[in-house]
Amino acid sequence: MSARKTKPGTAAEYDPGRRSFLGSAAAAAGVALAPGVFLYGIAKPESAAARGLDVAASSDVRWGMLIDLNRCDSGCNECVNACATENGIKSHGRPETDAQWIRKVDIRDPRSGLSRSLPVMCQHCAEPPCVDVCPTGASFKRADGIVLVDRHRCIGCRYCMMACPYKARSFVHEELEDQKPHAPRGKGTVESCTMCVHRVDADELPACVEACTNTGGGAMLFGDLNDPDSEISKRVASYPTRQIRADLGLDPGVRYQNL
């Protein structure tokens, strides 16, 4: 059992203090701190998540998210801000061409007046249309379900943006500077939420989930949908959850509760 699987990043259980403690203690001692918990780059990773760069992602894992709309406040933008900070996404004051990896969407039923607010980002589909239509194979899905764009192979045709039912992708219209080394971007190519793959691979939570847990409503849960013991799987098994445009049969990895 992986370290990630035994300690799923649930909204309730996750403790950021513990994580930073682990990080600093490991840097000093360079030892495994607890049975079953190994630190990336120090001990040989046993988990599918905290794996070495030379180890391929495993299809034993299907990373996913569950977002509880009862805890998602319309005015709260913590996830969006955290994503922008983490991945170096800046607004140029041109909303039509500015990139957005995650956005808050407000929906309202015109008959009943019931309204909801929810974050929408790349839904990391099991059958991603963006991957199907990409002429060069720049859009791809990792074995663990994370959908990414190879920025070296993307030619900027934007066919994936035409195909995505979630408007999850952005074309980089502007010159970029001060990029984050872990989230390289490129003018003239297409990009979208990476599920913070750099953090997930280092056994950390995506930035949006972490921010939602720490300073937001605690609505976002990240984990392994393939592991029946993970918190996310238990919640999905216990409560009705929905995928956006489930009718398209794309099996998104992002699910919503109370939608």
Added chain:
Amino acid sequence: MKRIIYSEIEGRSAAFRVLVLILGAFVLAAVFGVFFGEHGGYSGNGANNHVVWGVPDVFAMFLIVAASGALNVAIISSVFRKTLYKPLERLSCLLAIALLLGGMMILMLELGRPDRVIVAMLNRNLTSQLAWNFILYSGFITIVIIYLWFQMERRMNRFIPAAGMVAFIWRVILTTGSGSIYGFLVAREAYDSAVMGPMFVAMSFSFGLAVYNLVLLAALRGSGREIGDVLLRRLGRLLGIFVVVVLYFAAVQHLTNLYAAEHSGVERFILRDGGIYTLLFWGGQILVGGLLPLVLLFGFSRRGIHPTGRIVALASMLVIVGAFAQLYVLVIGGQAYPLNMFPGMEVSSSFFDGVVLSYTPSLVEIGVGLGAMSLSGLIVLVGIKVLRFLPATLANSAVDPHFVATSEKP
């Protein structure tokens, strides 16, 4: 049938040179416009993260669809053995190549990273319709060049029907593929439809013949060559039939969508509430591109008045205007209507969810389209000057196999 004589145009007149210069300037303007206009970024373009493909793609679709349609004239001769069309074969092939190269120029300049064209050549994802289309486009040009060579080299003439058949099959697949770029987009209500492929084939017949008619008539007029009413009538009538077929497919497309309640939103948008798109649909696509050409081409034939060169040219121009309207409604209008992520709900966000999106083409985008059309024109102009594409005459006596017989009968 008499032997057909082809000859180059003289191409020394001031008008010819000015035309070449103007077209060349447009091509250069497009290339430099893209290079300098987009050097600092793409935010000056009309296309954005919401309307993803802009006016250049309208031009590209027109040129690519018209390319396969322009080849039809040659196909009618070599595959369907209509000898009347024999003298028109060569120009048909030249025009097809020229139009497709124009379309490919746009597709290349339209990339976010035009410098990475080589990446597209080396990496092909075969589940992508676009990747297939790159193969279909380059294959088309290769096949048509060989087809053309068989026509121009007398020893190879016997292979013309075989080459024509291959070209015919290839072009049907190509145009179906071009339509399927849109037809396969399941997420967008305006597209997601199997009718797109066949409709694009029908559109290619009409748009391609319209361009062919205009180029032929202009080239003949410019070089002082004759065209008889036998051929003219045939070209006009054929265009009219193709216009009807396009209208038929448009009716099927919209009626099918209207019947499905889930698509009624996008249909209301295009047909009634869409502002510029509604205007372009009814005024451009249906009236100017459909009904008016039909009146011009068929309206007076019962009184024994048959279309003249000018009428056929005018009808062809109207068909082309309608074609641009139709493609604008399809490409831009289809994207302007918001994605329906939450059916039945009112949706809003900072990312333009749930609202009709606005699009205004930029100068660079229009320049790219005009530059590509100019490239096609330039290829045809230079082609007919250096090689024998154009028949010396298309007078009734030269093209009509029955002409001599009927006139010699007592």
